[in-house]
Amino acid sequence: MFIGGIAGMERVISHDVNPPYLSLLTGPPGSMKTSFALSIISNHLRRTGGFGLYCTVEETVDSLLKTCNSMGLELPPNLQITDLTELRKENEAMDYLKFTRRMIQHFKQERGEQFSVFILDSLGAIYSLTKVDEEMRKKMFGFFDFLRNQGLYTFIITERQSGEFAELQGNEGFIADGIINLGLDRRNGKIVRTMQVEKMRHIRHSMEKQAIDISPGGVTVLGPLFD
Ligand SMILES: Nc1ncnc2c1ncn2[C@@H]1O[C@H](COP(=O)(O)OP(=O)(O)O)[C@@H](O)[C@H]1O
Ligand SMILES: [Mg+2]
DSSP, X not given: OOBTXXXXXXXXXXXXXXXXXXXXXXXXXXXXHHHHHHHHHHHHHHHHOOEEEEEEXXXXXXXXXXXHHHHTOOOOTTEEEEEHHHHHHHOTTOOHHHHHHHHHXXXXXXXXXXXXXXXXXXXXXXXXXXXXXXXXXXXHHHHHHXXXXXXXXXXXXXXOOTTOOSOSSXXXXXXXXXXXXXXXXXXXXXXXXXXXXXXXXXXXXXXXXXXXXXXXXXXXXXXXXXX
């Protein structure tokens, strides 16, 4: 998944992870969370022939396609992008988590083991549409549990400013198997894009900040950044 999904990732982790595996993809706006997610899911599906579901709450499908075009990334045909931005307009009071759960169950039934990757872009957008109280936190816990039980590689995108912990409203940071933080760093008068693996259960990984960039296969890890 990670190795083969993101070029250069073999410099960061010793070997790959097995599903179910739930990772948080965090970072401030513009840190390429969406680009990273699109790269990893496209490359993985193209390599394995599996089926993937990308659920977008922030951006329209059209906007995602533009991102892919600009990266020179071709989306595989077995990738389903579901646009919740439309639903958001139609039904203010809808239960997004329940809806997403049903959608995943539907594709599990239809595709079985082929269905291997799910991406939610983003959790913050769902929180912003719902009242966040104790009830919601419980629901979110249940949702993460549900995702793990589906045997999927899951990526949950969440916005996060540098220096903040990876918990938004609840216990996402504890529940997740992995936390990958993307960011922007100033070095020698230049801004460098960075990726740092903060947590990755079951495997040995580098904790160093890595420089990343876009190359024809999407987001690519260039190598560690030194102070
Ligand atoms: N082809 C490209 N090459 C390099 N950088 C790009 C390219 N296309 C977009 N970007 C950068 O990616 C950023 C947006 O990335 P995105 O994945 O939407 O971020 P996020 O989801 O974290 O908000 C833009 O601000 C721009 O700096
Ligand atoms: Mg985004």
